[in-house]
Amino acid sequence: EPEVTQTPSHQVTQMGQEVILRCVPISNHLYFYWYRQILGQKVEFLVSFYNNEISEKSEIFDDQFSVERPDGSNFTLKIRSTKLEDSAMYFCASKIRQGRNEKLFFGSGTQLSVL
Amino acid sequence: AQSVTQLDSHVSVSEGTPVLLRCNYSSSYSPSLFWYVQHPNKGLQLLLKYTSAATLVKGINGFEAEFKKSETSFHLTKPSAHMSDAAEYFCVVSGGATGNQFYFGTGTSLTVIP
Numbered sequence: 001e002p003e004v005t006q007t008p009s010h011q012v013t014q015m016g017q018e019v020i021l022r023c024v025p026i027s028n029h030l031y032f033y034w035y036r037q038i039l040g041q042k043v044e045f046l047v048s049f050y051n052n053e054i055s056e057k058s059e060i061f062d063d064q065f066s067v068e069r070p071d072g073s074n075f076t077l078k079i080r081s082t083k084l085e086d087s088a089m090y091f092c093a094s095k096i097r098q099g100r101n102e103k104l105f106f107g108s109g110t111q112l113s114v115l
Numbered sequence: 116a117q118s119v120t121q122l123d124s125h126v127s128v129s130e131g132t133p134v135l136l137r138c139n140y141s142s143s144y145s146p147s148l149f150w151y152v153q154h155p156n157k158g159l160q161l162l163l164k165y166t167s168a169a170t171l172v173k174g175i176n177g178f179e180a181e182f183k184k185s186e187t188s189f190h191l192t193k194p195s196a197h198m199s200d201a202a203e204y205f206c207v208v209s210g211g212a213t214g215n216q217f218y219f220g221t222g223t224s225l226t227v228i229p
Contacts, residue, residue, distance in 0.1 A: 004158065031215060043159075043205065043219035056215060091159065093217075101147050101166040101209075104217055106159035 002026040006092050006107035013082055013114055021077040021110045023092030032075045033093040033104065034067065036060070043091065049075065050098075082114045117142045117210035119189075121220035129228045134178075134193040136223045138206030141187065148189045149207040149217070150180055159205065165189060176200070201227045 005024040013019050025032050034046040047057040049067055064080045075094075079086055089111050093104040122137040140146055150162040163174025170182040176199075180191045189206060206220040 006158075009156075033215075033217075035217075035219075042221050045216050045218070048215050093159075098215060101164070103149065103161050103164055104159075105161075106151070108156065108158035 002105070004092055004094055004105050004107035006090075006110050008110060009108065010111045011113070013112070015084055015114055016081050019079050019082055019112065021079075021090050021092075021112070023075045023077070023107055024073050025075055025092065025094030026096075026105055027073070029094035029096050029105070031055075031095045031098060032067075032069070033095075034077045035091040035093060035106075036088040037091070037109075038085075038088040046077070079112075082112075084114050087112055087114045117146065117208045117216075117218045119148075119206045119208050119218060119220040121204075121206050121223050123223050124221065125224045125226070127226040127228060128196045130198055131195050134191070134196045134200065134225065136191040136204050136206075136225065138189045138191065138220060139187050140189055140206070140208050142208055142210065147209045148180075148182065149209070150174065150178070150189075150191050151205045151207060153203040153205065153222075155202075162191070162204075196225075196227045198227050198229060201225055 007022045032049040037043045045058050047061045048055045066078045068076050089109045091109045092107045095102045118141045120139045148165040151159040153159050162178050163172045165172050165182045173179045178193045204223045208218050
């Protein structure tokens, strides 16, 4: 089965630093997502992206976050000035078409630790 | 609004015995429901989905789930647990303005005892 690839698998950073989390969605997919899971909490939606723009975002996705699809394959999440509470597992996901019946394909996640 | 509640944070079963992971949902319309599994250091893998066709849904690895509208439930079952089933399981409902948001339960950690 095709896979969503995320790099790095672990990222450690100092508070206040910028981080970029990278994802390669499945090649023919058109809808891209970032989710995160703080330890012991629910997996939370951050943002969805289609046609080179954000289509939906949650309250969590404030001005310190941004997403980009810099080329035809990568999809990145940038956190401008990390805070301790940004420590979480970040999942990238993609799907081929819109609609609530369509399944999401998830990557294996990037564990971000902010010190 | 859409949400799911997973009633057990941890479930422990003996190998070869049945598995039951419970999920209740809340949805303002006919929901699409999913079960995902996460093995250590792996991504979230789809086990099965319900999309208003048959109420009993069969998934991979012998898992199935039954959609019960009267009980607003979508419990995951397997007749006989295998050691490789030990993982974290998430019940998910889709929704949002475009149907593109997935709402996760808090997860159930399944332990299989040899």
